[in-house]
Amino acid sequence: MSAEAQVKQIEMVRRQLSRESAEALNKIEKDFPDNPKSMDYFYDLYRRVHCEGEAPHGDKKVIGTTCVQVPEELIYAVGAVPVRLCNGSHTFDQLGAEFMPAKSCSLVKATLGMLSSEVASWLDQGGDIVNVTTCDQKTKAGRLMEEAGYRVHHLELPPSKESEAARTYWQSNVNGFARSLESVTGHKITRNGLRDAIVRVGRAQQAYRRLHRLRMSPLAPILGKDVFLVTNAYFFDDIDSWTDAVEVLNDEIERRCEEGFGAAQRRAPRILFTGSPPIFPNLKLPTLIEQSGAVIVADETCSANRMLYDVVNVDEWQLYDMVDALADRALKPCTCPIFVSDEDRKRRLLELARTFAVDGVVYQAFSGCQVFEMEQRSISRFLADEGIPSLYVETDYSPDDLGQLSTRIEAFIESLKARRRRK
Amino acid sequence: MNRFRAFINGADIRRFRFWVQLGFFFLLVYGGYFMINLGQSLPTFSCGFNQPGRAGVCYLLPLQHQTHIPWDSIISGRGLGILTGLLTFLAWLFVFNKAWCGYACPLGTIQDWMTSLRQKLGIRYATYNLDWFTRLKKIKYILLILLIVIPFLMANSVAGLPKLPDDMGTPFCKICPARMVIPAMTGDFSQWTVDFSTGTAAAMTGLGMLVLGIFFVGGFINKRFFCFFCPMSALHSLFSKVAxxxxxxxxxxxxxxxxxxxxxxxxxxxxxxxxxxxxxxxxxxxxxxxxxxxxxxxxxxxxxxxxxxxxxxxxxxxxxxxxxxxxx
Incomplete structure (x- = not known):
C-alpha cells in the first residue's frame, strides 16, 4: 500500500470510529431522561477521548494493561500511568479479525485491531504493554502484540488459585513484573511511592464502593448504563479526576435516594449483569436491557465490579509486604472464568443477587469467549437452583443481532414482571 | 449507639492491642511487687520463676507438679488438687478464650515487640511453607502430652519400666524460653545457666539455653515464632469451642x-x-x-x-x- 493510501485508510478508520462512538454515546445520553447532572463529566470525557481522539494522558509515560489482574499500583509507583487496552469498538473488531481465527472473541480482536491501526490515542506505537496470561486468546494475543511492534511483559497467571503453590508462583511473577517495570522506566519503586499509589487506588475504590452501595436502594437511583460508563472511564481517565468525579456523582445519587427519586420505574425489574465485560462503545446489551424497562443494579464483570471492588490490605507498610499484598488482591478474590473452579463466582453472584434484591440475571458471553461460554451451564443451573431467573445471551460487537436480542430481552423482562406480580 | 458502634469498628486495633498488651505485661511481670496475686492457674505465660514480680502463675507449672503423682493417691486430696487447678484454668479460659495469647501473654508481647523492631528495620519476615507448617504445628500437642506424661512417669513405674529420674523436675519449664526471658525482665538472669549438678539436669537446662537462642533468632524473623509450638496454646484449643x-x-x-x-x-x-x-x-x-x-x-x-x-x-x-x- 502506498503511503498516501495508508494515510487515507487511517483517516477512514478514524472517522468510522468516531461515528461509532458518537452514536453509542448519543444513545446512552440522549435516549434516557433524567440523567444525573454529574454524569456530564463522563459524557464529556468520552466525547473528547473517543469521538474526538484526544490523548487522555498527554506526555506522561503510559503502560498498557490487558486484564484486571495487573497490579496498577506498581505502574503508578514508577511514575507511569496504566491504561487498560481492552477495547469495545466494532470498527477495531473488524480490523483485528485479520490477526485472529474467525471464531474468536470480539474483545481480543478489537484490542489487537486498535493496537495495529495507529489510530489509537492510548498508546504510542512501540509502547509498553503488560499482558496477563489469562485465557488462551489473551495469552497468544500478547505474542501478536509483540509482532505488531510493542514491548510486551508477559505476566504469567496460574490457571487455578486455590493452592498455596499457585499463590507463591503468582507472587514471584508480580515481583518480577515490578523489577521489569523499574528497568523499563528507569524509576525505582520506593516504599513511599508505592504506599502513595496504594492509597490513591484505595481512594478510587472507596468511591466506587460507595456508588455500588448506593445502588442497593430499593428505588434504583442510577441506571446501569451510566455506571458502566463510569467504571469504564477508569480504564483511561486520570485516576484522581476520576475519583473526584465519582464522589461528586455519589453526592448527587445520595441526594436522589433521600428525595426518593428513582432513575427507573418503581416496578422495574432489577437486573444483575454478569459475563463478558461491556466496554464502550459496546454497551449494546446494558442499554437494551434498560430501554426495555428493567434496571441494572449490580454487575459481576471485569470492566466494573471485578476491577474495582476488591481492596488491598497491607500489614507491614514495607516494599516486601506491599508487593505481595498487591499480588494476593489480584489473584485470590478474582472470579475470572479462566480459573478451574467457579465456586467463588457462584458465591459472589448469589451474594450480589441477595443484597441488591435482584429479580433476574443477564449473562453475556461474547461468541468466541470460550471460558464464559463454558461456565454458562453450571452458573445457569446454580442460579436456577437458587430460584433466580437468568438469561444467557451470546453476542458480539456487531449491531446485526440487535433486533433478535431486543425480542429476547423484552420477553425476559416481561417474564420477570409477571413473576413479581405472582409473588 | 450506632455512632458508638461505628467508632469502635473504625478503631485501629493495633494501637488498642499495643496498650492492652503493655498493661498486661506490667501486670503479669511486675504485679507481684504490688501484692497482686491472680492464683496458680493462669492460662498464659505468667512465669512462676519470676519471683517476686509475678502476679500469678502459668498453669503449666503447677500442672507439671500435680501430675507428678503416684497412681494410688489420685483418688485423694492431691487428685482433687488437679481437678480444682484445671477448673480454675478453665474458668479463666472460658471468659477470654485464646485472647490470653493475643492480649495478655508476656512472651507473646515480647515477640510482637521483636516483630515491630524487625519491621522498623525494614527486614522481611520469614514464613513457613504450608507443608512444613502443617507438620510443625503438631509439635505443640506432643509437648503437651509429654509435659503431663513425664512427671507422671517420674512418680510411677509403668509396665515394669524404671521410673524416670526425678531431676527432670518440671520438664517443659526447663525448655520453655519464658523461664529465662520473663525473670530477666525484672533483672533476674539466674535462669540463664546450664545446671551441671546431674547429667539429666545438664541435658534439660542445656536444651533450654538452646531453645532460648532459637527463640530470639526465630522470634525476630518469624512473627510469633514460639506460639506455633506452645503447649499452652494446644491446651487452650482443646476447650476453646465453648468459650x-x-x-x-x-x-x-x-x-x-x-x-x-x-x-x-x-x-x-x-x-x-x-x-x-x-x-x-x-x-x-x-x-x-x-x-x-x-x-x-x-x-x-x-x-x-x-x-x-x-x-x-x-x-x-x-x-x-x-x-x-x-x-x-
Missing part, C-alpha cells in the same frame, strides 16, 4: 480476597478460605482480631462475646484504617 469470646465469620459475605490471611501472624489460611464454618478459632489463633480489622466486607468477620458483637469488620472502618496507616 464466651468468639471469632465469627459469615462466609456468604466473604470474597476470599485473603486480606485477613495476609494480616494473620499465625498464617491461618482458613480465615480466608473457609466459607462454611461460622466460628473460626483455629488451634493457632491467638484472637488478636487483626483479621477483623483487615476485612473490608460489612460484617463478614466479627469478634463476639456471649453472642454480642463487640468488634465487626466494616467498609468504613477498613478505609479509615487504610488511609490513616498509609499516610505515615
Amino acid at each position: 464466651l469470646l468468639k471469632l465469627r465469620k459469615d462466609g456468604s459475605k466473604c470474597t476470599r480476597c485473603g486480606d485477613c490471611y495476609r494480616a494473620c501472624d499465625m498464617q491461618i489460611r482458613e480465615i480466608a478460605d473457609d466459607v462454611e464454618s461460622t466460628t473460626l478459632v483455629k488451634d493457632d489463633c491467638m484472637m488478636c482480631f487483626k483479621c477483623v480489622a483487615a476485612c473490608p466486607e460489612e460484617g463478614a468477620l466479627k469478634a463476639s462475646f456471649m453472642n454480642i458483637p463487640i468488634y465487626e469488620s466494616t467498609e468504613a472502618g477498613f478505609f479509615k484504617r487504610m488511609t490513616k496507616r498509609g499516610k505515615k
